Amino acid sequence: MTILGALVALLAVWFAGACLLGLVGARDTRSPAGLVADFAAGGALLGFVGTVSVAAGIGVSWLTLYGPLALLATGAVLRRCRPLLRIRLPGDRPARALLLLAVAGLIVLGIGALGDLLWWDGWAIWAFKAKVLFVTGTLPPSFFDPSGPYVATNLHYPLAVPLLSWWTYLHAGASDPALVSLVGAVWFALLVLLVWGSLSDSGAPRLAAGAALGVTAFWPISSYALGGTADVVIAIVLLGSIVEMGRARTDGGAGPAVRLAAYLSLGVLAKSEGLAIAAIVAATGLPMLWLSGGGKSLRMLGAAIVPLLVYLPWHLFTIGQELTSAAVGTRSAQPWQERANVLRIVTEQLISEPIWMPVCLLGLGGLALAARRRDAAVLTGWAVLVAYVGAVIAVYLRTDADIVWLVATSYARVMAVVVPAAVVLSLAAVAKERSGSETLPTLHAEPAARG
Amino acid sequence: MRAQDGIDPAPDAAGGIPSREASGSVAVVAAALLGAWCVAGAASSASSFLDAAQSVRNARSEGVAVVGIPLLGAPYVAVLRHVLASVERTGDAPWLVMIPNTTPLVVAEYIRAQLAYADYPLRVDVAPLERVRHDASYEGIVVVPGVKYPWAGEVVQVIEGYRVYRGPQP
Numbered sequence: 246m247t248i249l250g251a252l253v254a255l256l257a258v259w260f261a262g263a264c265l266l267g268l269v270g271a272r273d274t275r276s277p278a279g280l281v282a283d284f285a286a287g288g289a290l291l292g293f294v295g296t297v298s299v300a301a302g303i304g305v306s307w308l309t310l311y312g313p314l315a316l317l318a319t320g321a322v323l324r325r326c327r328p329l330l331r332i333r334l335p336g337d338r339p340a341r342a343l344l345l346l347a348v349a350g351l352i353v354l355g356i357g358a359l360g361d362l363l364w365w366d367g368w369a370i371w372a373f374k375a376k377v378l379f380v381t382g383t384l385p386p387s388f389f390d391p392s393g394p395y396v397a398t399n400l401h402y403p404l405a406v407p408l409l410s411w412w413t414y415l416h417a418g419a420s421d422p423a424l425v426s427l428v429g430a431v432w433f434a435l436l437v438l439l440v441w442g443s444l445s446d447s448g449a450p451r452l453a454a455g456a457a458l459g460v461t462a463f464w465p466i467s468s469y470a471l472g473g474t475a476d477v478v479i480a481i482v483l484l485g486s487i488v489e490m491g492r493a494r495t496d497g498g499a500g501p502a503v504r505l506a507a508y509l510s511l512g513v514l515a516k517s518e519g520l521a522i523a524a525i526v527a528a529t530g531l532p533m534l535w536l537s538g539g540g541k542s543l544r545m546l547g548a549a550i551v552p553l554l555v556y557l558p559w560h561l562f563t564i565g566q567e568l569t570s571a572a573v574g575t576r577s578a579q580p581w582q583e584r585a586n587v588l589r590i591v592t593e594q595l596i597s598e599p600i601w602m603p604v605c606l607l608g609l610g611g612l613a614l615a616a617r618r619r620d621a622a623v624l625t626g627w628a629v630l631v632a633y634v635g636a637v638i639a640v641y642l643r644t645d646a647d648i649v650w651l652v653a654t655s656y657a658r659v660m661a662v663v664v665p666a667a668v669v670l671s672l673a674a675v676a677k678e679r680s681g682s683e684t685l686p687t688l689h690a691e692p693a694a695r696g
Numbered sequence: 697m698r699a700q701d702g703i704d705p706a707p708d709a710a711g712g713i714p715s716r717e718a719s720g721s722v723a724v725v726a727a728a729l730l731g732a733w734c735v736a737g738a739a740s741s742a743s744s745f746l747d748a749a750q751s752v753r754n755a756r757s758e759g760v761a762v763v764g765i766p767l768l769g770a771p772y773v774a775v776l777r778h779v780l781a782s783v784e785r786t787g788d789a790p791w792l793v794m795i796p797n798t799t800p801l802v803v804a805e806y807i808r809a810q811l812a813y814a815d816y817p818l819r820v821d822v823a824p825l826e827r828v829r830h831d832a833s834y835e836g837i838v839v840v841p842g843v844k845y846p847w848a849g850e851v852v853q854v855i856e857g858y859r860v861y862r863g864p865q866p
Contacts, residue, residue: 463733602732
């Protein structure tokens, strides 16, 4: 019953997102990535309503999601929106075999999650906040005391991730940490689906299925996802944003812009990294998109503004509570010796395990290929990705915390966020090289490129 | 893969026609790197998850499963949960668990966080004597074996060598 309750909770989140996107005519029903966008929109909705409820002192309850869901579902029925998705499996047998292996891996990981594989951040920060929400129905003012006993839970972190865990606790009727692991496994499966969906129309079904299998087998993502951290959510936000920006080049409708706003809104409500992605998309991705002749609409501007508005209540709340981030320090710069130390540590980590080598080479090759082809869609994605890595390195260089400790405890999770997007962008460039420009509905190149 | 996918060569972005061989070799290299990544990842994942699964089993069998993976200080936590569950607590004031001065701070933090998760909304502070907050008022104090209790007070319970004190504090 506990697991059944959790699955009902997650289904409600997906359904709320599907209704929300359906009502504004922004649902993607043709690609597997559409399912991920639905869930991201539902997660953002739960995160926003829950955050406002906590900040306003109302507290959270069944109504936090079922209230908006009732309204959205009524609207969806009136507008005759259908919550259906058409996911086509590839006709190519090897591709189907690779996908089957990926699904088998996901099932194994899902079973592992039931055994509770939470990592420190998973239970001490995210699961703990979910437990407090479950026990008290809110996060009481005493919880946010900066000198109080719960300061180690990173009080300033936004609430989308613990709210989703609380939502499953509520349906399951118990604050079992294994449910947080299970939610992480679901996020991870959605990431794999997004990777496959991003490439599934590329005309290279085996590369698409291989990428899905590679992500499934990549422990820096799966172990931290099952460990209950928020990094898998950030990985989805980063890749989903890049995909929707690519789609906006050729789709002038509301769909890509609204889905981009949904991904970015989920990101800003999940973790500080999500705020960084929203800022990077607004400052780098969208201008590049416009300069290359795509996505010139007020909707895309709205996609950049909506996440900031969604984040505003939490931002005001943290200011009111005088909560600050400990990770971003006040130093203007570290000494050169320490900067070099950061590079040395990162390099040592990269060569310490064989899993990093193929994906690093794949990323470098994909970037070179995109640059050689002057492929604006893929290069825009790379610009966002490189800017994100730059932002992380800037935090490393400015932090007041011990650099060695910070890099050692975060580099694998940073790679977990970056690698899926790098793999998709690299393979999109390879697929375009093989097939020509027009066969990529997901990450379009300009039709004019055919000459 | 190209033949099976049934895709004809098309002009590249610069207007040139990429040769079948050139685009094919790019795809082969990419597929090889992707395959190497899948294999290395699967081997690495299997190894790390088998280790984790073993840890979970150990944690469960030792009865310390606040969360699955055994954490720093888990042996303390296993007994402390039992001790704290055995004493009468009103929740008006926190309890203090006094640990040896030699305990690393990170272990103390892990113990405190595990007890916080298990006991919320009841509060437990965890500190060695030299770091006890003297501005705090505790409902009771649990002293782990080997630690000398420095104040007057009544031992109300002893469980597996862990002494429970109530009474005057500094």
